[in-house]
Amino acid sequence: MxxxxxxxxxxxxxxxxxxxxxxxxxxxxxxxxxxxxxxxxxxxxxxxxxxxxxxxxxxxxxxxxxxxxxxxxxxxxxxxxxxxxxxxxxxxxxxxxxxxxxxxxxxxxxxxxxxxxxxxxxxxxxxxxxxxxxxxxxxxxxxxxxxxxxxxxxxxGHGEQGQFVSERKIHFSPTRNELIRASFTSLSFLLFIPIVASFYSKLDDIFHIEKEAEGIVSNIINSWWIVTILLVLFILCSVIFGMIRTFLKYGKYEISSDDNRIYIHKGVLEETAFSIAKDKVQAIEIEQSLMKKILGLAEVKLTSVGSMKIGDESLDVNTLYPFLPVKQAYKIVSDLLPSYKVEEAMVRLPKKSFWVRLLKPSWIWIIATAVLFFVKPKFFQLEESWWLCSILLLVIIMIVRVLNYINSGYLLNEQFIQIKHGGLTTTLFISKRDKIIEVVVTRTLLQKLFGLSSIATTNRANPVEQNKIDDVPIEIGRDFYLWYMARRAEIHIE
CATH class of the missing domain: 2.30.29 (PH-domain like)
Structure with a gap:
């Protein structure tokens, strides 16, 4: 050419x-x-x-x-x-x-x-x-x-060069009901509040609305039926705004693939299309926020080396539809990447890991308590109430640690590793051994006393993708290292 x-x-x-x-x-x-x-x-x-x-x-x-x-x-x-x-x-x-x-x-x-x-x-x-x-x-x-x-x-190893054409298969496209559910799950309707507040603030700076309409506002506040109507209208506008925003972002969403590549298309006013070779996928992450866990939904991300940018604009395009039912998410992953295996049954952490996590010192709590001790602020006009805040913070930290212990798990399965961790938000990380560029096994003094260790992986991405699970048995740490060393037979130099 x-x-x-x-x-x-x-x-x-x-x-x-x-x-x-x-x-x-x-x-x-x-x-x-x-x-x-x-x-x-x-x-x-x-x-x-x-x-x-x-x-x-x-x-x-x-x-x-x-x-x-x-x-x-x-x-x-x-x-x-x-x-x-x-x-x-x-x-x-x-x-x-x-x-x-x-x-x-x-x-x-x-x-x-x-x-x-x-x-x-x-x-x-x-x-x-x-x-x-x-x-x-x-x-x-x-x-x-x-x-x-x-x-x-x-x-x-042989054959004539000719044009290769592979037919695409559509794996997912959201229905109208799924878009409506996504608008509520994403809480996008809440964005209407700061937009209205910002618009009102700018109008007030120009026309001094608060000073001019002071009497009108007081009359509205004293009339319960006007307040009710305005509140209903505001909620209705928020819901409509959330639905429109969700439709513009996910209205033409489509996940498809052929024999070699995965394709993701989204957007109505502004369209984005992303494709990646299946053998270039470095890892898979399945994330669940607290809201999504309650509703049984999940977000699947494909880890790749690229920066996901056009010019100065970052594009969130490597995410499969972020409101997929968990079972459907697992099925789509299997359909898109048959070489990947998502196992629901994982190895739980031992009970001694629970005690290690509770005994581990929290520097956030220590520093916050020190600041509260010297400042000694009064909350709700109560004397010496700072220590109540310290106790509340400690309770929250312990609850998050307990949830992290309950949600954590791991699995070494032939060429694959799965790591699950997180408290209020959980992440399931899945990668093939030949896609991992570095592993680390570490032990703190507290972990040594309980016979535990931490294992971590690093994958090529921009920035690099790192995942870690703490407090696994030391035997798993040794097996993990030997498992990774076996990758030598799987590496292909480009």
Whole structure:
């Protein structure tokens, strides 16, 4: 393929970013300080115009000189306005593909796409901030097809190269009832309160509503039926707001896969599409908050090396639908990644771990108690009430530790490890042995007295993914180390 120049809409996008980043400086110099004729503002305006002019020229030169091309194996990116450079990124190094279509992109019928590599350096990623949808689909299809062909060719050791097409299977798309349930589970309707409060505060700053409507407010408060109607209307608006917000975020949510990749699509006004090669998934995390545990729901996250960003914007795209019933979540994981095994029956911590967790000193409680002792604040007008706060804090800490003990568990199963931990919020971590880059077995003095240890894993991610479970028997710590050493036969150097 011949080297191509990026779409001209990229220039418009860069100019929009320049305007957005410099707007308040220009507003300050030319509007707020319009009448100022001192040298500081006089030369400041001249410097501002000069910098804007240089930035515009640089954006145009960058568009004219930066190009891209790709063959059957790699991307080739030509960079540099004054100093030329060429970047080559093999398709085999690409882990994730993320597409994001913002309101800006929709106005021009464009999108953005990012090909994330295994490197933690974002400069090695291939990013198209503005690109036509057809071109984005073509690039994505070319990369995924060539990667699939190479994987099959490496696996069978022979065969002719041809276009590889794999049919996608849809695993989940939320129904209307599931979206309604998600709007309440996510508590998104509560966001309506700070939005209304912020809007009211700004109106009051401009029109002094509180002073002008002081009599009206007092009459409303004294009328119970008006208060009731307003409260009902406020609750109704909050619920509607929560439903609209949930629909805009998850209305077009879809989880699908083919033989080689997993695809996640979400968003209505702003759309985000994420795909990852199945063999590039580093680990799986299944999280349950207190609310989700009560409702029997779970959130599944796929751990990968990429940064999940387009430009300066972070995208939460590696999460499967965050309001899945637990059983359904386990089934979807098995369908998406047949090589992963989610075992519900796990090994519980021994009883001596319970006593170790209760006896372990809490530095939060010690420091808080010391501060309360010296400050000695009065709560509810009670003398010496600070020690009641100290006791209450200690009780809360102990309750969380007890819950953490009840929720903790582990399992070493052939090539897999499962670690579950957490108090009010629990996390189930699942990873394959060959995806773990480091393990650590540690023992504190208290653990030595009880014959216990802590085991920890590290997976490649951005930032690195670390998981740990405390107070397992020392024999498990030894087995864990030997289990990890057996990975040598499973490692494949890229």
């Amino acid at each position: 011949k080297a191509k120049r990026y779409h001209f809409c990229l220039v418009i996008f860069e100019l929009w970013k320049l305007l957005r980043n410099t707007f308040f400086i220009g507003f300050y110099l030319y509007v707020i300080k319009y009448g100022e004729e001192s040298d500081l503002f006089k030369y400041g305006r001249m410097a501002f115009v000069a910098l804007i002019f240089i930035a515009v020229i640089y954006i145009l030169l960058k568009w004219m000189t930066h190009k891209y091309e790709l063959d059957n194996h790699s991307f080739h990116i030509h960079k540099g306005v004054f100093v030329k450079s060429k970047q080559t990124v093999p398709f085999s190094k690409i882990h994730n593909i993320t597409k994001h279509t913002s309101l800006f992109h929709k106005i021009f019928n464009m999108t953005s796409i990012r090909f994330e590599t295994s490197s933690t350096d974002e400069d090695t990623d291939i990013v198209f901030n503005v690109i036509t949808k057809d071109e984005a689909n073509r690039l994505e299809g070319h990369v995924t097809n060539q990667s699939s062909e190479e994987a099959i060719h490496d696996e069978i």
